[in-house]
Every structure is written in structure tokens, then in C-alpha cells.
Amino acid sequence: MEQNSIINFNEPLVPRYPKIQTNLVYAFKDGCPLTLNLITPPIPPNVKAHFPLLIYVPDIDEHNMVKIDERFAQMLEIAKRGYAVALVSYRTTADVTAMVKDIHSATRFLLDHAFKYDLDPYRYLLFGEGLGGYLSSLSILDQGQQRSNDEDVRRSPLRYKGGLLLETSLTPHPFSGPFLSELLLQNSQKLPPILILNGTADHTLTDKQATELLTTIQARGSEVSLFNFEGATLSSDAFFTPYSLDFLFEFIKHSFTKK
Template identity: 30%
Template sequence: MTEFFNEPTTEQLPHLSLNHEYLPHHFVHVLVPPTAKFNPLIIFIGDGQEQLHTIPLSRLSAHGFTIAMMAADQLTGDLHHQVGEIKSAIRFLLLHAAQFSIDTNRIFIWGEKRGADLSGMTLFTANDPEWNAEDPRVLPLRFRAGFLFGETDYSKLTAMIPSHKRPALFIYNGELDSFDEACRTQFIKAYRLQNEVQDFILKNTASGTNAFYTPYMLTIIEKQIQKHL
């Protein structure tokens, strides 16, 4: 006897498309939510391909976010060049906004460990010509906020804080991370002079672990994103 199931007939899960080549041998993976509308874009930069956290990020994407994932270990050259490659990836996504259901005016950047360092640099130098491979006047980048998970080189970020106002920053470290507390405090104090910044410590863990991507933590991140849409 045939059984019938009364399941939802609309799409429920985000679609993952892999290996979009934005530069030769440089790839970005994209999670697109099952909605027809244009969604905020989150750029997630993991420390490596094995740390892209695809499963928890797909849960977040299902709530109405296009999430592009890339690994810091595929970037090449010095710091200027790596930041330029990240911006090339973002512009590739913006130029394909219809394909990936992206609202080009609502962009967030989120990085973990080495990706956090690069995310901060990308945010601070968004349209600085020296830090862009393309002419930023043609397709300027406008970030709403940045999320740094497991940042350690706070002295470098402090030296890079622009004199003009930048987007909000949300800083997360694990209690077991190795970082200079004085440098972290100095960075937060310096950034707070002109900008919004909030910092958090997760007890009894280190960045890169699943503790940073539990449903509870993702709910907090989503609320922080919603505040800046």
C-alpha cells in the first residue's frame, strides 16, 4: 500500500555550489538560501579548507543569508596581495549577484584565525587603492560589520585602524587562545574611539572548535548581523 507524506513542498535548505574560480587557482564556495529574494552577503574566511564550518554555516544561510566561504591558505603573495585577492573574490560575487541572490549593499566579513587577521585588514582598507587589485571607484566595497574569531595579532590591527569611521566589529576569542591581552585591550580601546566594537571570550575552549558554531552562538551572530542590516 502506498504511503503519502505531508511534507513542506517549498525549498527548505540552502544550496551549496563549489569551486567558483574568481582568479586562476583561487576558489570560493557559495551557500545560497532557498529564497527568491536578494540576501545579505557574508564572506567567511577560514584558516584552511578543512575549517570552513560548512554545516553550521549552512544552518545560518537557511535563515536568509548568502554565505561565500574561502580559505586563507589558498591566498598568495604578501599581505597587500592577499587582501587584494579577497576583494577580487568579493567583487566577483557582486558581479554575479543575480546568480547568488546577493544584495550588494549589505556585505559582512567574518574570519577565523588567519582569516580573522585578513578580514580585519580587508575591512580597514576597503577602498584604499593600494590595497585593491581593481579600481575601487568602479565597484566600491561597503561593509556593514566584521566578525573576528580567534584573532591573535592585535598589534598589527591597531596600527592599521583608519582615521575615519569604519563598520562595527565583533571580536570573539577562546579563553585558551594564545594572544597578548594588553594588545587586545589596546586595540579595542583604539577602535572604540570612533567605531562600534564588542568583544567576547568563550570559556574553556580555543578558537576553531565547534564551541564557536553551536546553535546558541549562531543565534547571537545572527542577531548582531540583523542589527546592522
């Protein structure tokens, strides 16, 4: 390129990249702010969007810290497909019930601000990984129970449309709490569609446990599917290849259209 030259570009002006908003405070609890990161798809000029919402509940690390950004790149890929994604932090110094309350508070914050953030307040589901999968399951089971909500469930009810459980823990280790399969057997309420994602090389959820979890949910008469990923561990990108995402989006679309 010659120095001192002038080059004119005539490139498309429509937005191409997702919008990222970090550290949105959704609640103050125990004197500390609780935050989430929100990714929304690009919006063409003069278009009013209402994006379906995936609420992603991360796992924790060896220091019991929420790994809120570990799947950020993968969630960007989901946003590129036309979905908003909220990556939610939660307290890990409290009991399991308090963690579930945090997820419900984050959900209500997003629904209450749906117009501001271009979200569809009627189409939202949970996507939990590891401990986040356990908490997502409890959140779905207890969304209507006042004991698991800081907000009034009668004035602000929640209706999750589905749950994606990626290598979900069946117990909240290292925290104390009930065994997930026992909760499912004790609770008789109708569940939204559930998708279990199992890596065969990971023992957070063993292959046997994944099958038992599938059978337990089926026995309730609820809709559930199990995807096994050969040789995948919890940190694997196999769950988010273009081919894998196609099947995830089929499940998500079905969850949002199911009555």
C-alpha cells in the same frame, strides 16, 4: 513493512535545505584559479530572494593551506537563518597585500553576480577567523585604497557593513606584515561595526590582546563589542551554539541596518 506494497506520501514541496555551490572561480591570478564555496538559503517557489551576505575568510593550517571547509557545517547553520555565506580561498604563496586583494576580488565577484546567486549587493560583511580575521581587518581598512585592490576602486567601490573577528591574529604569522593594532592607530577612517570573538583558552588572541584590540577600536570612535567564550579554543563549537548564534545574528542584523 510488507513487500510489494505501495505507499503514497503527501509531503510539503517547498525547498527545505540550503543550496551549496562549490569551487566557483572568482578570479585567475598567478596563472591559477581562485575559488569560493557559496551557501544560500532555500527559496520557496515563485519567490525572488536577495539574501544578505557573509563573506567568511578562513584560517590556515600548519602547511599554510586555507582551511576553506573547516567551518562548513557551522556556515550551514547560518544559511538556515536566512543568510548567504561565501567561504573564500586566497593565495598563501604571496604577501599579505595580495591576500587582501584576493578577498576584495572575491567580494566583487559576488556583488557582480548578485542577481545570479540571489544576493543582496548592498548588505555584506566579513567574518574572519585566525589569519582570516587579520586579513578581514586589513580588507575593511584598505577597501578604498587602490594599492590593496586589483580592480579599480573608483568604478567598483566596496562598503563592508561590518566585521566579525574570531580569534583574529594580530600579526599575519607565518607571513610578514604590520601589527594590526598599529594599523588601527595609523588609520583614521571610520570603521563599520566590529565584533571580536575571543576564546579564553586559545592564545591566537590572548585575553589581554582582545581587550587591547577592543580599546584601540573604541579610541577611534568606532562601534565595537567583545564576546569572551570561557574555556573555548579556536576550533571550539562554543562560538556557534544556538545561544551564541542568537547574539551573532543580533550583531549582524544591527550592522545591516546601521546607517
